[in-house]
Amino acid sequence: xxxxxxxxxxxxxxxxxxxxxxxxxxxxxxxxxxxxxxxxxxxxxxxxxxxxxxxxxxxxxxxxxxxxxxxxxxxxxxxxxxxxxxxxxxxxxxxxxxxxxxxxxxx
Amino acid sequence: xxxxxxxxxxxxxxxxxxxxxxxxxxxxxxxxxxxxxxxxxxxxxxxxxxxxxxxxxxxxxxxxxxxxxxxxxxxxxxxxxxxxxxxxxxxxxxxxxxxxxxxxxxxxxxxxxxxxxxx
Numbered sequence: 709x710x711x712x713x714x715x716x717x718x719x720x721x722x723x724x725x726x727x728x729x730x731x732x733x734x735x736x737x738x739x740x741x742x743x744x745x746x747x748x749x750x751x752x753x754x755x756x757x758x759x760x761x762x763x764x765x766x767x768x769x770x771x772x773x774x775x776x777x778x779x780x781x782x783x784x785x786x787x788x789x790x791x792x793x794x795x796x797x798x799x800x801x802x803x804x805x806x807x808x809x810x811x812x813x814x815x
Numbered sequence: 816x817x818x819x820x821x822x823x824x825x826x827x828x829x830x831x832x833x834x835x836x837x838x839x840x841x842x843x844x845x846x847x848x849x850x851x852x853x854x855x856x857x858x859x860x861x862x863x864x865x866x867x868x869x870x871x872x873x874x875x876x877x878x879x880x881x882x883x884x885x886x887x888x889x890x891x892x893x894x895x896x897x898x899x900x901x902x903x904x905x906x907x908x909x910x911x912x913x914x915x916x917x918x919x920x921x922x923x924x925x926x927x928x929x930x931x932x933x934x
Contacts, residue, residue, distance in 0.1 A: 709877075742920045744860070751910055751924035752852075752860060763922070795860055799919035802874045804850075804862040 710734050710798050714807035720815040727783040729810045731796035736776050740800035743772055743781045746809075747792045755794075756781065786812070817841040817923045819911045824928030831901055831932075837894040837911030837925055845869070845889040848914040850921060851896050853907035853930075863909070864896065865919065879905075901932045 711734040721727050731741065739759040744752040754763045756772040759779060769784045783790055791814055796807040823835040835851070851863040864885040865874045873885050884897040894911055908927040915922035 740919075744921070746860075751927055752921070753924075754915070754920060754922050757915055757918070757920040757922075797860075797862075797920070802865070802919075803876050804865070804919050806860040806862065809859045 709803055710737060710801065710805055712796055712798055712805050712807040714794075714796055714810050716810060717808065718811040718813060720813045721786050722815045723786055723788055725786045725815075727786050727790075727812060729781045729794055729796075729812075731774075731779045731781070731807050733777045733779075733798055733800075737798045737800035739775050740798055741772070741774070741779050742797045742799060743770075744795045744797065745790075745792045746795065752795065757799075783812075817913065819913065819923060819925035821909065821911050821925045821928040824909065824930045826931045826933065827901055828934050829902055829932055832897070832899045833901060833930060835896040835898065835909055835911075835928060835930070839892045839894065839911075839913070842913070844887075844892040846917075848917050848919070849885075849887060849894045850912045850914065850919075851885065851894075852910045852912050852921065852924075853905075854910070854927075855904075855907040858907075861907075865914075866894070868917070898930070901930075903932050906930060906932050 713732045743756040746752040818840045820838045850865045866885045882900045910927045911925040912921035913923040
């Protein structure tokens with residue numbers, strides 16, 4: 709199975725900050741990576757798929773990069789509604805696996 | 816508008832069974848792979864199972880293989896998860912999720928249904 713490791717597990721940031729979250733796969737997954745945002749008590753929301761493609765309706769301050777085993781989610785200017793937990797997920801092969809999550813908290 | 820509505824969760828004892836349902840609307844149900852993803856209280860997301868549009872292929876996480884069965888009824892636009900031999904570690908919110916154009920990205924999610932396994 710492919711293991712997905714996210715870092716950091718949590719980050720404290722202020723509105724307007726640039727935030728970067730990384731995700732590492734235990735083996736090459738090409739560009740088969742997605743990012744999700746989850747707020748407390750809510751279902752996850754797909755933000756980015758195929759490493760770099762922005763899901764419809766997602767603000768352009770979110771971006772993704774990487775390939776192979778190393779991937780990054782960047783929020784260019786953190787907004788109040790972005791405080792949430794973020795997960796990466798590989799879609800290269802079954803079983804689909806998620807990273808452990810990164811909680812973005814208010815500083 | 817795509818809508819996914821789960822039902823069937825509840826409190827059961829270890830070893831018992833439960834069947835979850837997911838009612839889908841707003842899209843051509845038979846054209847999409849469907850999935851179950853769960854989240855234990857305070858924990859991260861765990862993919863559980865996937866089924867192709869025609870039910871020709873099913874996949875399971877090792878943690879549920881042999882105990883859970885995914886199925887669908889395209890005539891009823893419904894997805895199911897039969898859960899047998901439930902364990903305490905199966906306690907979680909179970910989400911129904913639709914693929915993005917038959918690639919295993921989860922584009923649409925239901926609101927989730929809570930399954931609690933406790934004696």
